[in-house]
Amino acid sequence: MNRLFLLTMFGFALLTSCGKEKSNTDQDFSTPAAAEKTADAESYDPKRGLGKYETVELGASLDKALAEKGLKTAEVKCTSCHKPTDEKLVGPGWKGVTKRRTPQWIMNFITNPDPMIDKDPELQAQLELCMIRMPNQGLTEDEARSILEYMRQNDGVK
């Protein structure tokens, strides 16, 4: 009985966790939001996160134009909640994030936040502090990459 209950709850968590990850406006609604990226907890790679990015190649030096674009996007979609310093606003400050996290983890998280919050132990701990899940801001691939470049600039990459 108990086992069945746990199993059901687990299944439920898998289903609900994916409800908001899709953001493509011309997606097919014909199947219910399904368990797509539901690798079990053991296979979760905390260095990579969960999402489409396996590796992200960074330039040796900063792409200034890209970083500038990143800041512009961030000012619309991110800086309401994140400061460039290490001070927490709604979410944690961005200072040092590119040193704490791999580029692929950042890219996966900012484009696919909900499933990662459900999986990543450090994000779970962060959620207990902030009490608010990072919204999916519908970032395009280009926007996400430019924000990553801005984060590098913010962390002193020249």
Add this chain to the structure above:
Amino acid sequence: MKNKFLKSIFVVTLGCALFVSCKPKDSTDAVEGDAAQKVYVAPGKYDEFYNFVSGGFSGQVSVYGLPSGRLLKVMPVFSEDPQSGYGYSEETKPMLNTSHGYVPWDDQHHLDLSQTNGEVDGRWIFANANNTPRIARIDLKTFRTAEIIELPNCAGNHSSPFITENTEYVVGASRFSVPPDNDNGDVPINTYKKNFKGYLSFVKIGKEGQLDLSFQIVAPGVNFDLSHPGKKESHGWFFFSCYNTEQANTLLEVNASKNDKDFIMAVNWKKAEEYIKAGKGKRIPAKYAHNTWDEKTQSAKSVIMNEVLTLDASELKDICYMIPCPKSPHGCDIDPTGEYIIGSGKLAALIPVFSFTKLKDAIAKKQFDGAYAGIPVVKYEAALYGEVQKPGLGPLHTEFDGKGNAYTTMFVSSEVVKWNIKDLKVLDRKATYYSPGHLMVPGGNTEKPFGKYMVVYNKITKDRFLPTGPELAQSAQLFDISGEKMKLLLDFPTIGEPHYAQGIPADKVRNNGQLKYYDIAANKHPFATKGEKESKVVREGNKVHIYMTCIRSHFAPDNIEGIRVGDEVYFHVTNLEQDWDVPHGFAIKGANNAELLIMPGETLTLKWVPEKKGIFPFYCTDFCSALHQEMQGYVRVSPAGSNVPITYSVGTNLPKE
């Protein structure tokens, strides 16, 4: 209309005993065995069909799932909606503008889905406003009202908004004939026969759905009740039922029921187009509003038009023909083949079925019985295919299953009757418990009905549900029509008084480019604030524009000072979210209108004129996160003439003590 039914109830009471199903027996009659299984849609699963239901005197349109009967949404169309701020926000106010000024309410009766090649296509749904005559187009990507056009020279826009098989035209017509708008309307009411006219409006629909009042046909002053376009062979024609051919102007329940036959008016709109091309149309002055919603600026604008092109049916003899139809026809429905025109004399205990082939033949052979107000009257027998005998009492509306069967509601004997179109034999009848009006089979008024379900909408539903004071919910009843016999599956309550409805397979709508949020980069609202950095407060004389953003879980700015009593304050609130299902609300204490409900990526404006000095809190009304309660802010209002400077901030104006 109801008065007329009352009269008809007296007429038929005697004959009532003859009909077993005439009187609702017992509202608690059980449904058959597997009904619950057939309507159960498990949590997380989707319904098979969307059911769009008119909201009657609520002025709105509701959306239900079938077969579950679950209410999915109420879409504001012709009435203000405090839930969404429709009609209250500055951007949406122009949608309810008319030549009579701002009209915050209407009576919404019928709906029609856009079609391609005679099939529903899931692009738009059209809705009529009965009271202040209008037609609306609702975009099914956003489930929002995209456009509203007013119909001049018209009153009681009842036989509307029916559309042709390729969405060429949507029509409207007067249920109450009136003197044309530009004529002297200050005439004695009993000069009806001389001064009152019935106008039929043909509104052209553009590629993107744009509405354009293309022309109006000037018809005799009668009561135009319902209509449907021809299909296939009869494409190019429109059919309108009319009653009060007596042209009475008082106590119509008696005075409009005198003639044994009224008419279905057949309109050859292709011919009308030819006359217009040939320059036979006449431009007359007419004021009407045309309101459009611009998705890019997220704002509506209202333009007042000044004239309309008209064709006179009594002068141009071959665009309109009258087909006699037994006693006070109400519904006028065309079968999927386009061959059969089904009238329903609501005071006649039979259903006349006309043949389009015979009608054309009769017109060619001039088999006329004189003329009515200058319009040729086709001989009844010449156009008649046959009559369904003793179908029930008070036949109103007919829909089709695409398998050669028709289904007609019987208002007086409270039942729905299935009959065969070819041999006109009654096949089945089921009680509907209390006075059904329209019925709906998904696609049932098109060339391709989906003959699986049928919903019957009850106008009066005394005890179908738990009592809620003198006012009870009207109901919809879902039937399985896949077998030989109809099976009642489910009752569900509806908003307003449901009239007509439309149904469409869910995939045709949800896979049609559904919008989940507005792309903030594409937001061209003149007062959009893209990012907190841009948020600001700007005074222009006594107008104050507040450029505000919201995101889980705060507003920026959330401390505003320097507003004075009597200022016109505009809160332009931009929702910075880019995720599905995260609208934010905005409400401020004492505002004399409503709240805003701002979709992700959208900007909306609330106008507020503070009348007292003091501190006025504002907050988010739509639950958004665990910190939703904290999503709030303050406006300080100083007396008129005060010199408190405008200041605004978020996160910096910390407590002093």
